[in-house]
Amino acid sequence: MTEPRPAEMQIEGPKRSIWRNLSLTWLVPILALAVTLGIAWKSFSERGSRIEITFENAAGIVAGETSIRYRDVDIGVVEDVAFSSDLTSVLVKARVDNNVASSLPDDAQFWVVRPEVSASGITGLNTVLSGVYLEAAFEPQAGAEATRFTGLDSAPLVKPGMEGTRIVLRAANGSMLSAGAPILHQGVEVGRIETPRLLDSGKGVIADAFIEAPHDKRITTATRFWNTSGFNVNFGPGGLDLSVGSLSSLLRGGVAFDTVFSGGSPVGSRYVFDLFDDEGAARDSVFSETLDNAVDLVVEFDESVRGLEAGSSVTYRGLKVGSVTGIGAFIDDTSGRQQVKLRASIQIDPRSLGLDADAPQAETIRFLSEAVQGGLRARLASQGLFSSNLMIELAEIPDAAPAALGIFDTEAPVLPSVASDLPDVAATAEGLFKRVDNLPVEELMEQAVATLRAIESFASDENLRSVPGAVTGLLDDARGVIGSDEVQALPGELNATVLELRGIIEDLRTADLVGKLAETLESATAAADTVTGVADDLSGATSDVPALVEDFRQLVEKANSLDLEGFVSEASALLDSADRLIDSDDARALPGSIGDALDEIRAVLAELREGGVVENANATLASASDAAAAIEEAAQSLPSLSARIESLVSEAEVAVRGYGENSSFNRETVAALREVREAAEALTKLARQIERNPNSLLFGR
């Protein structure tokens, strides 16, 4: 069985030995090779093109790790960091994607993005963790395959491909220009300033600036730039004006612009603008430039032009329409005798008169000559109330002497002038000063000094100083009177009398003795009369008090009217009289006489008790009632007495308070016054009780 088979195999073998016996497995290595080659080709083709970037230094750049980004997308990676052959710079070799490299133009910009903290914010924060990367900015150009570039130190202000206009700002100094400072237009940031640099001449600083695309249309020849950095304090007739820009511009400075007149023409790239210190200066600057069609005029003055200088304004109804370009003198002999006249050359801007910016001079002159026929005249005016600087004012004077614009072939037209009212202003001001000067300021001062001296000598007067002592004495006396046993015993005695009265009436009620009642009643009447007399005495004694109070009040009024010396003497007199009053026998006898009266009443009542008379009981009772009424009357005068004492005390208190709060005199006075007041209050209470129920005095109820 085995024999024929090898024979068959040998027949078929040679024919198909290569292809039939070839295993299909060979497809696997072929496939693997193809795939591997494919991968290799792909990675080779995607490897990118090699570029070289030159940097000053390679801070943070790591070969193999630092990536290159374009619009924040990785486009390549740094392969190698090496020095240039002369060691002056660093060569960063990198591979960038082929599709990018094929359109990488020569002016592509590369810079290292690092974390950065500045006044305008924090940038590049993501690089803190991931490390720095290279940012690329370029405007793709198909077919441009540049491979060598120079890296920038910092991110460029204007990246290639940004649309806008690049201008140049010129400033007197660079303190108001800082790199990256914003350019604002009506508060909106529309551009940035690049690093300022000194002019070659050294007389100024220029800085490139970039205005972004939609806003750069607003930049015309009529645009003015001014500095908005920091804050601006302006104190004027409108009050205090503090204006602060944005916080960012406060820190970094900033520039704002606006179109200050109409009719500017568009500017090209790198047009040079001047930077003004503030908005006002920027707006006024319109007139400082020379215009092709500005109209030169001449104004002649007879009067002094001191204060007028080249550059002074020419105003029309308060609006600046031009400026003085020069001042000179010339000899005028048209009137027959030689006379020196002053002549000011002025320049008028047709735009400010409402004419077209490119209006021909002839038109402006025609306009002006018509205006002169209508009364337009030039005159000198002061720039301010206290300023000696002058300006030329174009004013319409209806009743001016007829004149015309003097037009000559060789010279500028002469604008007729009128005498200004300047001297009047000066005279008025001078008169004002003179009047101020004439004010008797020194006499006034002298009198004031004298017055003060008099007050001082009065205050240090011995008499005045003795016043407190006298008042103390007076108060001591008053305290003695009020504290005397007699006065204090008064209510007790009254009480006892009333008790006795009550007893008598009790007796009367029970007893039937009426025999001698008539006489007794007679004497009771007499006693009652006595009581009335006593009461009258009391009234008389108290009537002195109001007079005293009146005196005191007058004294106080006089003191108020600052008759101080009189006050002192009168105060002394008052105190003397007060002393006298208190020392007077009447006052001292007051309690005594009341006591006597009561004694007499008591005696009468005793007689009554003894008499036992009842015939004229009615009359007796009537007179007793009279007596009670008299007592009541007397008692009614008690409150007024106490009130007077009170007012005296309070007035004295007021007087005393003037002598310091804490002196011993004061303390004593206050204590004395307090006692006086307490006594007065006791009197008031007694009087009130009697008033409320007079019968209780008689009947004990």
Next chain:
Amino acid sequence: MEDAGAPAPILTAKAAGLVGCTQCGRVHRPGVARCTRCGARLQSRDVTSLQRVWAWLFAGLVVYIPANIYPMLLTTILGKTSESTIFGGVVELMHHGSYGVAAIVFGASIVIPISKFIAIAYLALSVQHQVAMSAHRRHQLYEAVEFIGRWSMIDVFVVAILSSLVQLDFAASINPGIAAVSFALSVAFTMISAQSFDSRLIWDVDGE
């Protein structure tokens, strides 16, 4: 069963005019197409065996090249991506002082695959050419190659586990590179290559 015979003269099934089943070892008469015990296809000698060995070996070699050139691991830590190849990883481990791990990686990823290539090529060549190594030693070599081949997958295994576990977004993430796939393919191809080898061919050469 065939090599369980006496050490001195080996009587192969072919020499005895029989066909041995490679799966269960039963011997059949030459006319039988399928093993009567296990149903496997019977073949006295696999004539395309060497072709397949060489084919798989080449395939393994081809993919082994990118496995060493391209990065095995893409490690991203805090936005910074670093790539490491097999050999680069070994060098890095040595720099860190992990000589043991470096040795394991070096052995599993470089020594074993390369020695496998050499061993398989040697065995395949020994079928066609006279070599010094005895048949018995070559059998042992074959057994060793077949046994150790799977251990090369340890590298791929580590990469697979790392890249599935370490996915912490921005903080850290590990991704397999092209080399991981290539290496896995290379190991698989060489294993298939080793299995395609009909070890009975060793005796035939020996018998000549």
